[in-house]
Amino acid sequence: MSKLTKNQKLALSKIEAGKAYTLAEAVEKVKEVNYAKFDASLDIDVRLGVDPRKANQMVRGVVTLPHGTGKQVRVLVLCSADAEAAAKAAGADYVGLDEYIEKIKGGWTDIDVIITQPAIMGKIGALGRVLGPRGLMPNPKSGTVTVDVAKAVEEVKKGKIDFKVDKNGIVHSSIGKISFTPEQMRDNAREFVNTLIKLKPATAKGTYLKSIYLSSTMSPGVKVDTKSVDA
Numbered sequence: 001m002s003k004l005t006k007n008q009k010l011a012l013s014k015i016e017a018g019k020a021y022t023l024a025e026a027v028e029k030v031k032e033v034n035y036a037k038f039d040a041s042l043d044i045d046v047r048l049g050v051d052p053r054k055a056n057q058m059v060r061g062v063v064t065l066p067h068g069t070g071k072q073v074r075v076l077v078l079c080s081a082d083a084e085a086a087a088k089a090a091g092a093d094y095v096g097l098d099e100y101i102e103k104i105k106g107g108w109t110d111i112d113v114i115i116t117q118p119a120i121m122g123k124i125g126a127l128g129r130v131l132g133p134r135g136l137m138p139n140p141k142s143g144t145v146t147v148d149v150a151k152a153v154e155e156v157k158k159g160k161i162d163f164k165v166d167k168n169g170i171v172h173s174s175i176g177k178i179s180f181t182p183e184q185m186r187d188n189a190r191e192f193v194n195t196l197i198k199l200k201p202a203t204a205k206g207t208y209l210k211s212i213y214l215s216s217t218m219s220p221g222v223k224v225d226t227k228s229v230d231a
Contacts, residue, residue: 007035012220022228026214027185029222034178039070040217042176042185044192047210052165056203059171060164062142063195067184068159070177075156076100077149078116078124078138087115090153101127109134115144115152163192169210171196178216189214193229 004012011033021029027042034040050057076094077087078101087095094100094111097120104127114131116124116138124131124138131137138144142162146152163173175188193212200208212229213221 008220011035015220015222018223020223020225022225023186023189024182024228026222026224027182027189030185030214030216030219031178031182033219033222034216036178036216036218040178040219041071041174042178042180042188043215043217044173044175044189045211045213045215045221046171046193046196047212048165048169048171048196048204049207049210050165050169050201050204052167052169054203057201058165059196059199059201060141060162061195061199062160062162063192064155065159065161065175065188066191067176067180067188069161069174070180071174073113073156074111075153076111076114077153078114078120079149080117080120083117083149086150087153090150091157092149092153097123104130109136111136113144113156114138115146115149115156117147117149118145121145185214189224190229 014033015029030042048059050059052058074093075091077092078097079087079095080097084095092115101123107130109130114136121138128137143152143155143160161173163171165171173192175192176185180188193209197208209226212224212226214224215221
């Protein structure tokens with residue numbers, strides 16, 4: 001086990017062990033214990049009372065954060081020629097088809113989101129080995145396979161993100177930046193958690209929101225009182 005740095009020890013000393021902070025207190029605490037020299041991401045980890053091994057308890061969805069993610073999202077649209085102008089006008093960073101498919105086959109993945117049309121998916125299937133491990137494969141459930149690529153681009157640029165519970169029952173996502181105001185951080189966290197609540201599987205029994213932690217890119221996690229998210 002690696003030794004804690006001076007900054008890590010200092011950050012941990014400011015967090016009361018075992019305490020579940022209200023959401024308002026937690027965002028202030030994350031700001032307080034952040035020691036990164038850059039504008040770190042605000043991350044959320046939510047442990048759900050589900051068994052992801054069961055198909056009817058898989059939690060996956062999309063959410064549009066009220067204040068966006070704070071990061072510039074690079075969007076590639078793979079579409080037919082007649083949709084290119086609309087995709088560019090909506091703010092897509094890269095628009096095309098065959099030339100970008102060839103670039104990806106060559107290892108190019110300098111993008112954050114790929115949006116495409118249902119009719120194009122046949123061509124993209126062969127890219128699964130490159131895109132899959134990087135989480136870049138377009139998916140209808142996340143809204144990245146659609147006939148209205150322009151609308152999809154606008155939503156992603158405004159702060160739409162997709163998420164999925166992992167094999168341990170945890171949903172992890174970045175929901176902003178440490179430079180956001182406490183109000184912006186609270187709004188984004190509430191929207192994210194409330195979206196998870198709406199997606200609760202009917203087959204999930206017992207406590208659904210088991211725990212919520214907020215952290216910055218390099219800070220320790222701050223436990224959030226699950227009952228305070230709607231407060």
